[in-house]
Each structure stands twice: as structure tokens, then as C-alpha cells.
Amino acid sequence: xxxxxxxxxxxxxxxxxxxxxxxxxQFPEMCEYLYRKNLLHENVVFPEITDNSPxxxxxxxxxxxxxxxxxxxxxxxSRISPTVLESDMIPNTRDVYVIRHPRYTxxxxxxxxxxxxxxxxxxxxxxxxxxxxxxxxxxEICIIAPSSRHDFLIEDDxxxxxxxxxxxxxxxxxxxxxxxxxxxxxxxxxxxxxKEHSNYLLFFTKNNPSLKRCVHMMMIExxxxxxxxxxxxxxxxxxFFTAVLRNYSETIQFYNYQMGTDFSLVLQYIQHNYQTxxxxxxxxxxxxxxxxxxxxxxxxxxxxxxxxxxxxxxxxATDYLINTSLKISEIAEQIGYNSADHFSRVFRSTYKMSPQxxxxxxxNPEAAFVPFAIMEREDTEPLS
Numbered sequence: 413x414x415x416x417x418x419x420x421x422x423x424x425x426x427x428x429x430x431x432x433x434x435x436x437x438q439f440p441e442m443c444e445y446l447y448r449k450n451l452l453h454e455n456v457v458f459p460e461i462t463d464n465s466p467x468x469x470x471x472x473x474x475x476x477x478x479x480x481x482x483x484x485x486x487x488x489x490s491r492i493s494p495t496v497l498e499s500d501m502i503p504n505t506r507d508v509y510v511i512r513h514p515r516y517t518x519x520x521x522x523x524x525x526x527x528x529x530x531x532x533x534x535x536x537x538x539x540x541x542x543x544x545x546x547x548x549x550x551x552e553i554c555i556i557a558p559s560s561r562h563d564f565l566i567e568d569d570x571x572x573x574x575x576x577x578x579x580x581x582x583x584x585x586x587x588x589x590x591x592x593x594x595x596x597x598x599x600x601x602x603x604x605x606x607k608e609h610s611n612y613l614l615f616f617t618k619n620n621p622s623l624k625r626c627v628h629m630m631m632i633e634x635x636x637x638x639x640x641x642x643x644x645x646x647x648x649x650x651x652f653f654t655a656v657l658r659n660y661s662e663t664i665q666f667y668n669y670q671m672g673t674d675f676s677l678v679l680q681y682i683q684h685n686y687q688t689x690x691x692x693x694x695x696x697x698x699x700x701x702x703x704x705x706x707x708x709x710x711x712x713x714x715x716x717x718x719x720x721x722x723x724x725x726x727x728x729a730t731d732y733l734i735n736t737s738l739k740i741s742e743i744a745e746q747i748g749y750n751s752a753d754h755f756s757r758v759f760r761s762t763y764k765m766s767p768q769x770x771x772x773x774x775x776n777p778e779a780a781f782v783p784f785a786i787m788e789r790e791d792t793e794p795l796s
Contacts, residue, residue: 415452415485419512420478425451426516427568436518438492443484456481461632470534473628474571477512480635496524498578507581508645510630513537513564513572521563527577528556531627533619535570539563542610551619553656560610573627575649585646615656616663626652678705679712686724687748691717725749726762733771740767 425446430436437445446452459479468476483503501524502509513530521540530537531553539548540563541556548554556562558579566572617623626648633644662680678698682689694717695702709717725747732743744755759767 413454414483415447415454416456416481416483417446417452418478419480419482421451422446422482422484423478423515426514430516436516438517438520439514440492442514446484452484456483458635467625468628470571470624474512477631480632482511482635492520494522496522498524498526498576500524501576502526502578506634506642506645507578507585508630508634508642508649509576510627510634510645511574511576512631513566513574515566515568515570517565519563519565521561523559523561525558526579527558527582529575529577530554530556530564531573531575531623532566533571533573533624533627535567535572537564537566537570537572540565541612548614551617553615553617553623555613555615557611560612562610562612573631575627575630575652577649581646585650614665615660617656617660620655620659622655623652626655678708682709682720683724686721687746689721721748722758722762726759729755729759729767730770730774733767734774743767 422442426437426442458481532548532550534550537548539546539554542561629648630645633641633648682694691702691705695705706717709720713720715723728747729743732738732746740756741752744752749755756767763770
């Protein structure tokens with residue numbers, strides 16, 4: 413049997429218990445406590461929210477969340493396991509599920525088999541990951557890979573939203589976001605989908621309003637139970653990731669047990685300087701030996717240094733060919749080749765055609781499209 417309580421009621425009980433006893437509870441422990449006290453409801457009332465509802469401030473939305481129903485399962489909650497499964501957090505009919513992170517919780521390091529995204533809207537939280545701790549502030553976003561041992565504790569007046577995404581959903585629905593030919597996509601795939609080691613990605617977003625709107629939509633749709641709500645959540649989280657990658661990829665940090673978080677700076681440097689970069693200059697700049705640096709790059713992108721530079725150059729080259737009218741010699745110079753001939757030879761070896769042929773076959777039709785230009789033709793036939 414399903415039981416419900418509003419977010420506001422649940423949080424009030426967490427706070428009251430802490431103020432009376434000085435002790436904090438984990439979410440499932442409080443669910444069990446509320447069940448024993450007969451404080452859960454058997455019916456749910458969803459507040460009236462329409463697509464025409466106004467955009468709310470952080471404080472207004474927090475009050476709205478207080479009125480949203482929270483589905484709890486007290487029968488399994490007395491067992492606090494170090495492993496949290498998708499079935500423990502994500503309803504069977506959902507691919508994406510969002511909750512407001514509870515306040516007044518006690519520490520509990522754990523792992524899970526789904527992706528978790530924590531977005532600090534206001535206040536601060538302590539992010540504990542493997543052997544490191546860091547304080548996350550307003551506007552910071554952390555994507556935690558499955559099987560990573562971690563915990564997230566928020567200050568008692570903070571607001572954090574937690575997005576839970578099934579691993580199968582992440583691998584399929586969001587694959588297109590990770591299949592772009594740029595450095596971020598390479599290590600996004602390698603780092604987050606690696607099965608051997610724990611990892612996370614951290615972004616500093618400065619509390620972008622568009623990201624908040626995506627999270628607000630996901631939060632509301634996660635509380636709804638109709639045939640459209642899951643699709644709305646998937647679409648919103650797709651927009652959320654797209655906005656993060658488009659606007660904040662230069663802020664990214666990640667964890668690796670072999671190197672800590674500093675290696676993300678190496679990858680960012682490669683992304684922004686690949687046109688003229690050499691392995692020796694990169695190794696000297698970041699104080700690595702060249703063999704060790706090659707190993708780290710291979711581990712975290714799936715490519716050798718030479719392969720990576722080539723891929724980055726050609727990825728930009730195809731973009732220039734499709735979306736600009738730059739000459740081949742100008743494109744070669746932009747991406748770091750000494751001559752158009754050298755660029756053309758490398759391009760042909762990869763794409764089995766010349767840059768000119770590639771441009772002709774893939775030219776973006778929208779780039780040359782002029783609205784209503786057809787109306788200027790004297791021989792245009794009238795519409796029937």
C-alpha cells in the first residue's frame with residue numbers, strides 16, 4: 413500500500429525530531445518513524461498547477477514544493493543499506509525522478525546503481541566522495557557516476573534538488589549529448605561510463621535561471637502521475653544537460669583516484685590550445701613526464717595524445733566546412749595545420765573525401781536560407 417506525506421510535513425517532522433532529540437535521521441528512518449506514529453496519508457492531493465502558472469522565485473517555489481506529495485515506503489525503510497538501488501529511489505514507471513534533498517539528515521556513505529545529480533539552488537552542502545570532502549555552494553552541480561561511494565549533507569537552511577536517472581536511460585536518451593566530437597564528450601563518456609573506478613563531474617553555473625526552470629519542471633512532473641509526466645522529465649533533464657554543457661563546460665572538474673581533480677585542468681587546456689599544442693610543452697606546463705601524461709590522456713579520453721589532437725582539429729574543421737564560407741586554407745590555419753595540402757591529406761584519410769567534397773555534401777541548408785526569397789522570383793506560380 414502506498415503512503416504519502418507532503419514535502420513540507422516531512423521536513424517539519426525532520427526538524428522537530430532534531431530539535432527535540434539532537435539526533436538526525438536518514439530519509440528511510442524518518443519514513444519508518446512517521447509510519448509508526450500514524451502520520452502518513454493514504455490519499456494524495458496534488459496542488460493546482462497549470463502550464464500558465466507564473467515563474468516563481470526560489471522562495472516561492474520552495475513553498476510550492478512544501479505542498480507537493482511525497483510517496484514513501486515504510487515497509488523497507490528500516491534497513492539502511494550501503495547500496496541504494498534504482499528500485500529504492502525511482503518509481504517503476506519513471507526514467508527520471510527528482511526530489512528536494514531533505515534537511516537535517518545524518519551522514520551515511522553509500523553507493524547506487526543509477527546516476528545522481530545534485531544542484532545547489534541556495535545555501536551550501538558538504539559533498540563527501542571516496543576520500544575527499546568539498547563544500548558545494550550556490551549554483552554548483554555535481555553529476556555522480558554509479559557505484560561511487562559518496563554522501564551529500566546540506567546545511568539546514570539550504571535548498572538542493574537531487575535528480576535520479578536510470579543508468580539505462582542515461583546511456584540511451586542522453587547518448588547524443590556525449591557523442592559530439594569534442595574533448596568534453598570524450599571524457600564525459602570515459603569518466604562517467606567507466607565501470608572500474610568511481611567518478612563525478614562538477615560544474616559551476618552561477619545559478620542560471622534557465623537551469624532552475626528545468627529543475628522546477630522536473631520537480632513538479634515527478635510529483636504528477638499521468639501519461640505525460642515521465643516524458644516531460646526526460647525532455648527537461650535533456651535541456652538541463654544541454655545548457656550545462658553549452659555554457660559551463662569550461663568550469664568542469666572531475667575526480668579520479670589516480671590523479672585527483674587537477675587533471676581536468678589539463679583536459680581544458682588541451683581543448684582550448686590544441687591548435688599549436690605539443691606533448692612536450694603540455695607535460696612541462698603541468699609537471700608530468702611525457703609517458704605518464706600519455707597514459708592519463710588515454711585513460712580519460714580513450715585516445716592517445718596524437719589521436720586526440722587530430723580528432724579535435726577535424727571536429728572543428730567539419731564545423732567550419734558546414735557552417736561557414738571560410739576558404740580551405742583559412743580553415744587549415746584556424747585548426748593548426750601549416751598548409752591546406754597537409755590539412756586536405758589528413759582530412760581525406762579520415763573521411764575518404766576532400767574537404768571541398770565534404771562541404772558540398774553536408775553544407776548546412778539553413779546557412780544559405782533566406783526567408784521568403786522565393787517571393788522575389790518573377791516566375792513564381794501562385795499558390796493554389
